[in-house]
Amino acid sequence: MPRRQAIQPIVHETPQPELFLNRELGALEFNFRVLAQACDPGVPLLERLRFLSIVANNLDEFFEVRVAMLKHHHHFGSDAPGPDGMASGELLAHIRERVLDLVRAQHATWQDELKPALAAEDIHFLTRKQWTPRQRRWLQGYFENEVLPVLSPLGLDPAHPFPRILNKTLNIAVVLQGRDAFGHEGHMALVRAPRSLPRIIRIPDEVCGKGDHYVFLAELLQAFVDLMFPGFKVAGSYQFRVTRNSELIVEEEVENLALALSEELLGRGYARPVRLEIGSDCPQSIVSMLIGNFELEETDVYRCDGPVNIIRVGLVYDELDRPALKFPRFTPTKPAALVSAKNMFDVLGQRDILLHHPYESFGTVIDLLREAVQDPDVLAIKQTLYRAGKDTPLVDLLVEAARNGKDVTVVIELRARFDEEANIRLATRLQEAGVQVVYGVVGFKTHAKMMLIVRRENGHLRRYVHLSTGNYHQANSRLYTDIGLMTSHPDIGEDLHKVFQQLSGLGPMINLKRLLHSPFTLYKSVVEKIEREATHARNGRPARIVAKLNALNESHVIEALYAAAQAGVEIDLIVRGACALRPGLPGVSERIRVRSIVGRFLEHSRVYWFANDGTPEIYCASADWMERNLMRRIEVAFPILDPQLAARVYDETLANYLADNTQAWLLGSDGHYTRATPGDAAPHSAQETLLARLCNTPFSTAMPA
Incomplete structure (x- = not known):
């Protein structure tokens, strides 16, 4: 099977080593x-x-x-x-x-x-x-x-x-x-x-x-x-x-990826x-x-x-x-619009639903799938699984859906690192139940987190979608911060349908209306949006970029950020782990600030925000700004189109984190991190603020000794 060609990186001059920190x-x-x-004595x-x-x-x-x-x-x-x-x-x-x-x-x-x-x-x-x-x-x-x-x-x-x-x-x-x-x-x-x-x-x-x-x-x-x-x-x-x-x-070139991986796994422990x-x-x-x-x-x-x-x-x-x-226990909440709803499809037919994990329950996603399994009007369910965890009810529901006569397609990434063996067993179980199992695309890991439900309503087909920055892993949903979106927006539904078709049918390049799709349009779109902010700044218009990522190392994206900063764009980056960009370099990145948040929960949501001359765009994504995510994986970035939900995502995942002065670490141009302190300001923890706001859980603002 020939390897599919992805988009190539934009050609720039050879990077200047002094402008980059080392990823490892x-x-x-x-x-x-x-x-x-x-x-930290302030931690239980x-x-x-x-x-x-x-x-x-x-x-x-x-x-x-x-x-x-x-x-x-x-x-x-x-x-x-x-x-x-x-x-x-x-x-x-x-x-x-x-x-x-x-x-x-x-x-x-x-x-x-x-x-x-x-x-x-x-x-x-x-x-x-x-x-x-x-x-x-x-x-x-x-x-x-x-x-x-x-x-x-x-x-x-x-x-x-x-x-x-x-x-x-x-x-x-x-x-x-x-x-x-x-x-x-x-x-x-x-x-x-x-x-x-x-x-x-x-x-x-x-x-x-x-x-x-x-x-x-x-x-x-x-x-x-x-x-x-x-x-x-x-x-x-x-x-x-x-x-x-x-x-x-x-x-x-292997003929059977599952078999080849199984054979490789036998020798992993003695490599x-x-x-x-x-x-x-x-x-x-x-x-x-x-x-x-x-x-x-x-x-x-x-x-x-x-x-x-x-x-x-x-x-x-x-x-x-x-x-x-231990940390105080908390109970994840359910979106208010769904608390008394008898049918989730009726609600999603009228409005989008945002989920902010772990503060809001991953059980809502399971409930949606359960309704789809039991609803006679649901015809098809398509889902990706990268890491599912042990004993997840999602798998039981997918099996039940197939046995109920629904068309069920699951894209399982067999090469999810350290979950390969579990995913092979999962694929076998689903196939035995009649689920159509796809292993993704040769040469590109399927890292996107997405679910598509096709339902017949009044003689027409309607698509319902769940997209997320995190895996369909119930245990991790209590430990990781992630953003999920449930929507019936027709453009997003059509886009997702095309993505699944491409994954299962090995189709040609596709044009999407709303989603940014790696390895095809995501990289190019991110660079173009950064350059658009630079153009606004050069023309004297307000320009700003805020992004929350797990890691940042793609050199051409970093160069685009440097160029935007030099053009006058204010840039705030919340990068949990490795960041190869050097902030605060005179004449290069003085307008770029980088911080890392380390707290009770593992920061996992990826959010990109562009000021766009007064008409902000905000995307949530499964992809970091890393070479592997932008060039060598199947990834999806999805827009938050509802203005109220977009404002909420900005407030909870960006502004809230930029205000953190107790769990934030500030990156210097030399690569060293310094822990932020409140000084004369009131202590502010982003995670504890969300626990209090979304879960009514009291918290402490204790600082390390």
Whole structure:
């Protein structure tokens, strides 16, 4: 199948490296801002623990994907410097320096701040030195009965070569002295912890009394390692963890994408290593042995002053029912127009409905699909699924719709990173129920979030649409901020019909009336709208751009923003993660301001606003201003046409965030972020303001110490 051609980037002169920040280093800096939440005494204690776990998870993914790609290019000499001009070798050195800083800060936060604070709340993570005799007896019994039977300790010798180590699993390297039953002298052994074993063990109350007491599995393995090697003296034991390349590569010419991905997934856990985490007490001789077996270098080793799998501390968050140590609970609301409505189609036939998650319930989307499934006048349902999550009712409803005789088409993106296996299972289940499943377009990930319902009304067909900046993932809808639009606007319905036709039928280029469509018109439209603001400014008319994004790195969009700023356009950018644009450069970007908001919820909505000489345009989108989103993905940006809803989106997602002076971080031209403070002004948190306004949830304006 030939690869479809997308729109090509606008040709500019070679970028000037000094005008750009590095994308990978920007992604790392975001994790320092998340870690600041873990250090913030104004954040509830168990939430701080969760933020620490999030940083560790983000760092895992950073190595599995970004560092793995850089090392691959550097190894084969196939890399080309990005707009910032930094080659892969230099960049890898900078990454190591910042990761070392981050790892030290992580473990210092854990050891010096969180563990003592948790202990003060009677939540204890115990080391071997802290066990009482009674606790030790119980833990030894647990080890002998629950752990030892599933372990397969492996002595290393010519007959027992170094084993394959699964990605991100816990392992113990053991130094032995003595001889085995066959007269062989022991030197080294490995203990691999199966994933079936819990990484954190809770000691029962009857053993410890008051409070909650936990032990890391690594502590347990090291404490009783001698029981695994009877007859030997254990001279030392050291925990380690290896991270591997997890990017899946599938040729575009494959005949069956699902089958090819399934085969690739089988080897993902044993792909090329990119990082070795090891206890800080591990001797260099052991480190050298490990990096030799993993074919790594000293620069790939990260010593941890504490558990190598610190990500696991987040497991206790869900287990502990301690409301006082978590963010206040809130109940997402339903749009007022739908509260007493007997039929959602009647309401949507008269007006558009805006949903602002997580403050407004994702259940409204499920309700719409449920009505469509049960409505005899609904003929067809089309939907994209990028990440759906476990046990989502959406899938059950799509299955039910197909069994009810409706024409159901679902576009599933099999290559959604780290959800590939789940999406293959999902596709199989839907196909078995009679749903027409499409895997998108070869070479372009389908990242757009959209649903189309076709209904017969009074002898005519009418289309109802749901478009969103976020995935159809019920759990994430409580954690991520996103904007959703429900509408029956005929132009948007027709546009979406054409997009689905193109996805399922491999159709030609399409002309859309309202939607901006990547990889065809979105990039060009964004650049043209930026340049239009510049023209207004040069002609003495008011000109302004405000955009909220997850990331910004597309060099030609950044150049267009620089040119607009130099023409007199005032530009405010709310960029959660990596931003390659340098704000505040004299003569270049003095009119550009960049801020990042990090708070209770993960900022995920993308909103573009253009002043347009007094007739503002506002779009919500699934796409960031990144090269991959604008050039190599199926994305959709949708306009908010209702003036009242457009004003609401501007107020809630842009003006509200620009006023934030407690959770905002301001980007300087040198790439460093400084946390905003209220000064003499009243504290303002964008997220907490929306909780109070939309959910009637009280909040605190506590500032970090």
